[in-house]
Amino acid sequence: MSQNKSSDSSYDIQLLRRVLVYMKPYRRAFVWSIILTITMAATAPLMPVLIEYTLDNYILKGDTSGLSMMALLMLVFLVLDTVVRYFQTLYTNILGQSVIRDLRSDVFDHITHLRLKYFDRTPIGRLITRTVSDLETISDIFSQGIIQIVGDILQLVVIMGVMFYTDWRLTLIVLSLMPIMLIATYFFKRAMRSSFQDVRTWVSRLNTFLQEHISGVSVIQYFAREKQEYNKFIGINAQHRNAHIRSNWYFSIFYPVIEIIMAIALGLVVWYGSRSALEGHTTLGVVVAFIMYINMIFRPLRELVDKFNTLQMGIIGAERIFSVLDTDEKTQNNGTLKPAKLDGKIDFENVWFAYDDENWVLKNISFTLEAGQTLALVGATGAGKSSIINLLSRFYEINKGVIKIDGVDVREFDLNYLRKSIAVVHQDVFLFSDSITNNINLLDTEITIEQIESAAKSVGADTFVDQLPGRYDYQVQERGATLSSGQAQMISFIRALVHEPKILVLDEATSSVDTETEELIQKAIEKLMENRSAIVIAHRLSTIQKADKIIVLDKGEIKEIGSHQELLKMNGYYKRLYDLQFNSVGI
Incomplete structure (x- = not known):
């Protein structure tokens, strides 16, 4: 979004309205927050009024019994005011935290439904910032922002009304300095917007850098890049520091200006009020009350700027959050088909695909692939093998052509049903920081421990x-750090099997295991592929010789197709690849 758009007040109001929609389920907390805020504003001038009355009617007249009664009344007021402030703070925080809980849930749900294409160009650290720290600023809109701003404004109105009623001359003296303060506030607000x-x-940027470099710390250490990456971090960290210093610099100018204005107002009130009291035009109690009013006016005005800045931070956070929620890159789930039985026949018909809509990956x-058969995809890196299996599960959408399962366009199937029917085992295994059981069943309560143990035995795991x-x-550590690559691969294989898919996809599934483990898996695969369609991607041709059909890809095009023996007889791409691999090991 453009800077101009972000700074437009109508756009800010629009963002606030979108945030306030999330408040509807918590009307009770909101209503109580407003009631208590109004109560605090309405009773704000009560203490100065009590002090004024006590000074003029009891202290100056030496009435000790009346003084005791007024002291008790003030104590009761302070206790009640403390209780009101406690519950007001409690309810505004409950409101704010409830809103960001729901908003964070919506953001996470939205992110997990986005196409993989979105993540190809969006740094993960940026999404983490949106989901965590940007959302916290939205919470402050309720706990320290909009409700508090309304309360401070009401308090100012009530106090100024009482001041005019008490002594309009002293009130005008105080208000005569307000234009200077408003001008200072205006320029401060504009500067802080840009600073925030x-x-x-x-x-x-800092979160993105940290996420990427902590995740890839092994690469940094392998190539002894610690010093170079540290220097990069120093640069980003310095910019982060400088941005904060600039924002604090504006505060360091603004607050002294407000204090000076307040000191001038206080001096004028003491000077003029004391003369008026000596001349009998006002009382000493009024002067003391006005000294308290000055603090009660300038403090909310000063805090209004803080709270306005909190509101601005919340609006900026909301802008960033809604930019994610407004990302219309979900895979459309318009299909409704959930057939009770799926045979697993796969048809690719004149399929064209490009990640950027320009450079064709598949042509x-x-x-x-008939139901129950095995298809192997071979070819150099970048030939388009992984793209084919990604398109089958609709992780990406094709540009032209059609993909069918059992003669039905994959877009006509319910998306969840489609993906549950296709189990994929990748070369790069991802395991969550959780138990082995939960990494296998993915919290699907219908999968029993007996099924997991049976699948584990079938692959020798x-x-x-x-x-x-x-x-x-x-408990598996992050990304399976405490397991060997072969063990992690075995767990991912079990994970695919227990979900009982009709179509099995193996993307270099045995590349990370040793020869002995690979033999165990190959035996299990042969048994488990019965009555299942399977697509296998493998660089080692020894693992795919029994496939019913082998497709040789090169630069996104099918160069050869046939069985292992048929392709060898063609004496083409496959034969050259076969000779290269087996001759290199002396076979």
Whole structure:
């Protein structure tokens, strides 16, 4: 979004309205917050009035019994005021935290439904910033922002009304300095808006850098890049610091200006009020009350700027959050088909695909895989093998052509049903920081521990699982750091099997295991592929020789298609690849 658009007041109001929509389920907390805020504003001048009355009618007249009664009354007021402030703070914080809980849930749900294409160009650190720190600024809209601003404005109106009623001359003296304060506030507000934009920008960049470099710390250490990456971090961290210093610099100018204005107002009130009291035009109690009013007026005005800045931060956070929620890059789930039975026949008909809508990754791909058959995809890196399986599950949408399962366009199936029917085991295994059980069933309560144990035995994974502390309750660290790559791969394979898919996709699924483990998996695969359609991507041709059909891809095009023996007889791409691999190992 453009800076001009962000700074437009009508646009800010629009953002606020969108945030306030999330407040509707919590009307009770909102109503109580407003009632208590109004109560605080209405009773704000009561203490100066009580002091004025006590000074003029009891202290100066030496009435000790009346003084005791007024002291007790003031104590009761202070207790009640403390209780009101407690509940007002409580309800505004409940309101704010409830709103961001719902908003954060919506953001997370939205992000998890976005196409993979969105994540290809969006840094993960930026999304983390949106979901965590940007949302916290929205919470402050309720706990320290809009409700508090309304309360301060009401308090100013009530206090000035009481001041005019008490002594209009002293009131005009105090208000004569207000134009200077309003001008200072105006320029401060404009400067802080820009400053806060810079702060949020560098927070996002800092989070992005940290997320990427902590995740890739092994690469940094492998290539001894610690010093160079540290220097990059120093630069980003310095910009982050400078942005905060600029915002604090504006505060360091604004607050002394307000204090000076307040001191001048106080001096004028003491000078003029004392003369008036000596001349009998007013009382000493009024002068003392006005000294208290000055603090009660300038303090909310000063805090209004703080709260306005809090509101601005919340608006900037809301702008960033809604920019994510407004991202219309979800895979459209317009399909409704959920057939009770899926045979698993796959048809690609003249499929064209490009990640950027320009550079074709797949060009006019056509093939048929009969139900229960195995298809192997081979070719150099970048040939388009992984793109084919991503398109089958609709992680990306094709540009031209059609993909069918059992003769039905994949877009006609319910998206969740489609993806549950296709199990994918990737080369790069991702495991969550959770138990082995939860990493396998993915919190699907319909999958029993007996099914998990049975699947583990079928691939020979039960041996290493039984040796782990707690067996299937063993807590896997982030990305499976405490497991070997082969063990992690085995868990991902079990994960695919227990969901009982009709179509099985193996994307270099045995590349991270040793020869002995690979033999175990190959035996399990042969058994499990019965009555299942399977697509296998493999660089090692020894693992796909029994495939019913092999497709050789090159630069997004099908160069050859046939069985292992048929392709060898063609003496083409596949034969050269076969000779290269097997001759290199002396076969």
